[in-house]
Amino acid sequence: MSDAEGLRPVQLPANQPDRFYRGGAAIAALRGDEPPKEFGPEDWVASCTTFHGDPGHGLTTLPEGDLLRDAVAAHPANWLGDAHVAAFGADSALLVKLLDAGQRLPVHCHPSNEFAKAHYGSRYGKTEAWIIVGAAETSTVHIGFAREQSADTVADWVARQDADAMLGALNPVTVRAGDTVFVPAGVPHAIGAGVFIVELQQPTDLSVTLEWRNFLDDEAGGHLGIGFDTALGCVDRQGWADRLDELVHRDERPAAVTELFGQPEFFRAERLRAGAALDASFGVLVVLDGTGVLRTEKAGEVPLRKGATFVLPHAVGESTLDGDVIAVRCLPPTP
Incomplete structure (x- = not known):
């Protein structure tokens, strides 16, 4: 592949x-x-x-x-x-x-x-x-x-x-x-x-x-x-x-998924922590701190570490985030 x-x-x-x-x-x-x-x-x-x-x-x-x-x-x-x-x-x-x-x-x-x-x-x-x-x-x-x-x-x-x-x-x-x-x-x-x-x-x-x-x-x-x-x-x-x-906006809620921008006609972003459940989407993942694992529906597990950046294809399906990790997922506008 x-x-x-x-x-x-x-x-x-x-x-x-x-x-x-x-x-x-x-x-x-x-x-x-x-x-x-x-x-x-x-x-x-x-x-x-x-x-x-x-x-x-x-x-x-x-x-x-x-x-x-x-x-x-x-x-x-x-x-x-x-x-x-x-x-x-x-x-x-x-x-x-x-x-x-x-x-x-x-x-x-x-x-x-x-x-x-x-x-x-x-x-x-x-x-x-x-x-x-x-x-x-x-x-x-x-x-x-x-x-x-x-x-x-x-x-x-x-x-x-x-x-x-x-x-x-x-x-x-x-x-x-x-x-x-x-x-x-x-x-x-x-x-x-x-x-x-x-x-x-x-x-x-x-x-x-x-x-x-x-x-x-x-x-x-x-x-x-x-x-x-x-x-x-x-x-x-x-x-x-x-x-x-x-x-x-000043907001640091410790939720598993925090929506950051209400501008879906331009782009979307989420701050992620352990337990985050992610829908299938093209996206860009930026790991800001810690280490963890992204468990994807169709592409197995992906180790994460501070400073790593990933491009996420829609075809990997739904995902979950585990570990002591903070990341940002950047998404395109809503179709």
Whole structure:
């Protein structure tokens, strides 16, 4: 039996392509690997998604050498299940990353499905969500404008590359391990240095980088080739100061299965402990702590350890989790 057939869980090595910002040490520590290169802050787990404009980077290679994207295309029912294939085709409809911010990320946002289709020729925009895995006491994310901003004001900040004004206009939120943050398309945000997350997102690499100077090579990288006059049309300029509880949640219930996001049209996530009973689904499993065993209906037992990441095919059937283990299962949108 080949890993590519989608008949058993597959443990994945790190997949850390070069990025424009520093980080990666926390990923290495979780996995028990040697520290990576300085600019390896993202591990694209079970990725069928490439960099925007660069189809040679981002894809996950299975241990036997096949690209996961090609394996899913060849055996979609095994990997994804019939209902998912009927809704989304041979497309996982999900990208998961481990992201370790070794420095503050720039102020940026992501287009909606509608904007991405109209201006970037993409089926998906990029709504995303973060599960905070590690953070220092003062680690901060900045999310959403505190008060409503005019289109002219935002355009002026971007034209002058006024980083202080852009960052200062956002809501600063101190985060800790166990918190979750939902980031709707369009909402501007910046992850602070020292924040380590499991990130779920729609499967694109589309970012409108308002604060491009000192991060990207040129302005075109900020608007992805369509000009800021057009690109800034995707920015959510609403005030979020009084509605942050819609985005940020602090919840560490010790249940066997804890649902983390109520956003099934984009993705789903579960925090898992011993005794978790899992339905059959394509998914990405990230083991955050401890050791245990995943007992699958059709593919036997899979040993788990801290730092391991797996892609789980639908064809393995229902599963249960045993042992002294904490994990996160990331799932595609509901068909």
